[in-house]
Amino acid sequence: DGGITQSPKYLFRKEGQNVTLSCEQNLNHDAMYWYRQDPGQGLRLIYYSQIVNDFQKGDIAEGYSVSREKKESFPLTVTSAQKNPTAFYLCASSSPGDQPQHFGDGTRLSIL
Amino acid sequence: AQSVTQPDIHITVSEGASLELRCNYSYGATPYLFWYVQSPGQGLQLLLKYFSGDTLVQGIKGFEAEFKRSQSSFNLRKPSVHWSDAAEYFCAVGAGFTGGGNKLTFGTGTQLKVEL
Numbered sequence: 001d002g003g004i005t006q007s008p009k010y011l012f013r014k015e016g017q018n019v020t021l022s023c024e025q026n027l028n029h030d031a032m033y034w035y036r037q038d039p040g041q042g043l044r045l046i047y048y049s050q051i052v053n054d055f056q057k058g059d060i061a062e063g064y065s066v067s068r069e070k071k072e073s074f075p076l077t078v079t080s081a082q083k084n085p086t087a088f089y090l091c092a093s094s095s096p097g098d099q100p101q102h103f104g105d106g107t108r109l110s111i112l
Numbered sequence: 113a114q115s116v117t118q119p120d121i122h123i124t125v126s127e128g129a130s131l132e133l134r135c136n137y138s139y140g141a142t143p144y145l146f147w148y149v150q151s152p153g154q155g156l157q158l159l160l161k162y163f164s165g166d167t168l169v170q171g172i173k174g175f176e177a178e179f180k181r182s183q184s185s186f187n188l189r190k191p192s193v194h195w196s197d198a199a200e201y202f203c204a205v206g207a208g209f210t211g212g213g214n215k216l217t218f219g220t221g222t223q224l225k226v227e228l
Contacts, residue, residue, distance in 0.1 A: 042218040103155035
């Protein structure tokens with residue numbers, strides 16, 4: 001079955017450490033997205049990519065970085081510059097002619 | 113800039129009762145509107161969407177929503193709620209990107225509790 005796979009499901013970060021969240025899709029979608037979800041704040045867009053080797057900042061990109069070397073993959077790195085990284089991170093994808101975004105099951109990041 | 117307001121943070125209904133979740137949006141052009149549902153610790157599942165045409169749209173799991181341009185609203189309804197409907201519901205408005213994909217702006221969500 002086609003879908004979006006996020007790993008790991010739970011991740012812990014030490015102070016000063018960078019961590020990378022994985023997002024893989026086999027839906028053949030061109031566009032991919034990363035959202036951050038905090039209680040009571042809904043989802044906020046971190047980065048998005050409309051095509052391989054291209055990506056743009058969303059509303060809250062500071063402290064995060066991404067790459068898009070393959071159509072299927074859009075990893076998110078939470079850097080040490082992100083001072084409040086504890087959140088639920090969701091990856092999504094969509095095709096150009098399909099407005100709805102399809103979501104993965106998320107990664108919960110916590111600070112040790 | 114586009115925005116979405118879901119005025120109800122929590123709603124409790126009895127099983128079998130009807131449900132209406134409110135959503136108001138702000139967007140300069142004709143919006144793309146969506147309702148998603150999220151179970152605890154899970155991703156978001158699309159319930160229904162409105163792009164154009166008939167203002168009453170049907171979705172999965174017996175949900176429907178009505179687009180009212182004059183009120184800038186896109187309320188979600190279900191005639192008879194089941195205990196399994198307990199979850200968090202998000203309304204979103206979308207604008208297409210040039211070249212494909214879309215930017216979604218989400219509301220803050222409504223947590224639905226169903227009493228048996």
